[in-house]
Amino acid sequence: MAAGPGADRDATRWGIIASGQGGCRIASQLFTRTDNPGVDDRIVLINTNDTDIKESLDRVDAQLTMDREMISREHVALFGPADGTGNDFFDGERFAEEGFDEIYQPINNTARSDALMYTVALGGGTGNGSTPYIIDQFRQAPEGGAVAGSSSEATWLNDIPQFVLAAWPFRGELDQRYFNAVCGLSRLLMREEGSPNADITLLASNARLKQLPEENNDTEAVAGAEAVREEDLVNRRIISALDLFISAGRTASDTIDVRDYARQPQSRGAYHGTFGTALEKPLGLGLEVAIEKAVGNTFVPLDPSTAEAAYVVVRAPQRKVNAGKITGGDVRGAFADWREKQDLSGVVGMHTLSKQPGGGNTFDVLVFLAGFDLTPLLEESRSWERYESERDRREQNSTGDRGKRIRQLEENLRQYRNNLEG
Numbered sequence: 001m002a003a004g005p006g007a008d009r010d011a012t013r014w015g016i017i018a019s020g021q022g023g024c025r026i027a028s029q030l031f032t033r034t035d036n037p038g039v040d041d042r043i044v045l046i047n048t049n050d051t052d053i054k055e056s057l058d059r060v061d062a063q064l065t066m067d068r069e070m071i072s073r074e075h076v077a078l079f080g081p082a083d084g085t086g087n088d089f090f091d092g093e094r095f096a097e098e099g100f101d102e103i104y105q106p107i108n109n110t111a112r113s114d115a116l117m118y119t120v121a122l123g124g125g126t127g128n129g130s131t132p133y134i135i136d137q138f139r140q141a142p143e144g145g146a147v148a149g150s151s152s153e154a155t156w157l158n159d160i161p162q163f164v165l166a167a168w169p170f171r172g173e174l175d176q177r178y179f180n181a182v183c184g185l186s187r188l189l190m191r192e193e194g195s196p197n198a199d200i201t202l203l204a205s206n207a208r209l210k211q212l213p214e215e216n217n218d219t220e221a222v223a224g225a226e227a228v229r230e231e232d233l234v235n236r237r238i239i240s241a242l243d244l245f246i247s248a249g250r251t252a253s254d255t256i257d258v259r260d261y262a263r264q265p266q267s268r269g270a271y272h273g274t275f276g277t278a279l280e281k282p283l284g285l286g287l288e289v290a291i292e293k294a295v296g297n298t299f300v301p302l303d304p305s306t307a308e309a310a311y312v313v314v315r316a317p318q319r320k321v322n323a324g325k326i327t328g329g330d331v332r333g334a335f336a337d338w339r340e341k342q343d344l345s346g347v348v349g350m351h352t353l354s355k356q357p358g359g360g361n362t363f364d365v366l367v368f369l370a371g372f373d374l375t376p377l378l379e380e381s382r383s384w385e386r387y388e389s390e391r392d393r394r395e396q397n398s399t400g401d402r403g404k405r406i407r408q409l410e411e412n413l414r415q416y417r418n419n420l421e422g
C-alpha cells in the first residue's frame with residue numbers, strides 16, 4: 001500500500017488509530033485496498049484481545065493487500081488483560097493507562113502523521129475506554145502526560161489535530177451499550193475537568209446507517225450477496241465518507257485544510273459533527289440536488305438548520321475537471337444556493353472540489369455538518385432513557401467513585417450542549 005498515483009507531498013498525511021472490535025473492523029477495510037490516499041499504511045489496530053483483531057482481519061482476509069504477519073508485526077497493539085473489559089469503559093480506560101507504552105510504541109512507529117483519525121464503536125468498553133484517554137494524553141504531548149515518560153520523540157504529536165469517527169449503537173442493543181455511548185461521547189467532547197478533548201468527534205449511528213437507502217452500485221452489489229453482515233455495510237459507508245473527508249486537502253482547487261475542519265466549528269463552541277454522502281452521481285446531475293441528497297443521508301438523525309458549520313466536498317474525475325465539465329465555481333455556486341435555501345447563510349463553512357485521478361462519468365458529494373443539536377441522536381433508539389436506566393441501576397449497586405464520575409460526565413455533556421445553544 002505505497003503512496004499511490006494521487007499522492008501529493010504537500011497533502012496532509014493522516015494516521016488511523018482504531019481501538020476495540022468495532023473500531024478495528026472499520027479500519028480493517030483500509031487493508032483491503034491497494035491505495036489509501038492520504039493514509040497509505042499509517043494504520044494501527046489496538047485492542048485488549050488478539051482474537052478480536054484476528055476476527056476483524058478474517059472478515060476481509062480474501063481482500064487483504066498486505067500479508068497478515070506484517071500487519072500483526074507493525075500495525076497491531078495489544079494492551080490490558082486478554083479477557084477484555086466485560087464491556088466496561090472504566091476498565092478500558094484503566095487498561096489503556098496501565099498499558100500505555102504498548103499502545104504508544106506502534107502508533108509512534110507506524111502512525112506518525114500530520115493528523116490523526118481514530119475509529120471506535122461507542123457501545124463497547126475497550127475502544128470507548130481507551131480512545132478518549134489516548135487523545136487526552138496526546139493533547140498533552142510532548143511535554144506532559146504518559147507520552148513524556150515513554151518517549152522523547154513525541155514532537156510530531158505537538159498540537160496534532162485529532163478527529164474521531166465514533167459509531168453509535170444499532171437499534172435494540174443492551175442498555176449498557178447506550179450508557180457507554182453517552183459517557184464516551186461526553187469523554188470525547190470534554191476532558192473530565194471540562195476542557196475540550198478531541199478536535200472533532202464525527203458521529204455515525206449504526207442504526208441510522210443501516211436504514212439509509214443503498215447509496216451506490218458497489219453497496220448494492222454487496223448487499224445482494226449472501227452473508228454480508230450489517231456492520232460491514234455500515235463500515236463501508238463510513239470508509240467512503242472518510243475518504244472524501246480526507247480528499248479535501250489534496251489536489252483540490254479550493255483546498256480545505258484539516259485545520260479548517262476544526263477551527264471554524266470550534267470558534268462556535270462545536271466539537272462534534274457528522275457526514276452525509278451522495279456517491280456515484282452521474283455528471284450532469286445538478287450539484288445542488290446532490291448536496292441536498294447528501295444532507296438527507298446524514299449519518300445521525302439531525303435538523304440541518306441547527307448546524308453551526310457546513311462543509312461540502314465534491315470529488316470528480318480529474319479528466320472531467322481538467323476539461324471544465326465541473327468547476328470550483330460550480331461547487332461554490334451550488335453550495336451558496338443550498339445554504340440560502342436552507343436558511344444557513346449565517347453558518348460558517350467551506351467547499352472544495354477534489355480531483356479523483358483518471359476518468360469516469362460520476363461524482364461524489366460529502367457534507368460535513370458540525371455543531372447541530374444532539375437531541376435527535378439521543379432520542380434515537382431511546383438512547384438517553386437507556387443511559388439513565390443503566391446509570392440508575394449502577395447507582396443502586398453503588399460503586400462510589402465511579403458514580404461520581406458518571407454524574408460529572410453527564411454534567412459535562414449538558415454543559416457542552418448548553419454552550420452550543422448560547
Ligand SMILES: Nc1nc2c(ncn2[C@@H]2O[C@H](COP(=O)(O)OP(=O)(O)OP(=O)(O)O)[C@@H](O)[C@H]2O)c(=O)[nH]1
Binds near residue numbers: 020085087092206232
Ligand atoms: N460500525 C460498527 N459498529 C460495530 C461493529 N462491530 C460492533 N459494533 C458496535 O460496537 C459496539 C460494541 O463495541 P465493541 O467495539 O465490540 O467493543 P470493544 O471496544 O471491543 O470493547 P469490549 O466491550 O471490551 O469488547 C456495539 O454497539 C456494536 O453495535 C462494526 O463492525 N462496525
Ligand SMILES: [Mg+2]
Binds near residue numbers: 052084126
Ligand atoms: Mg471487544
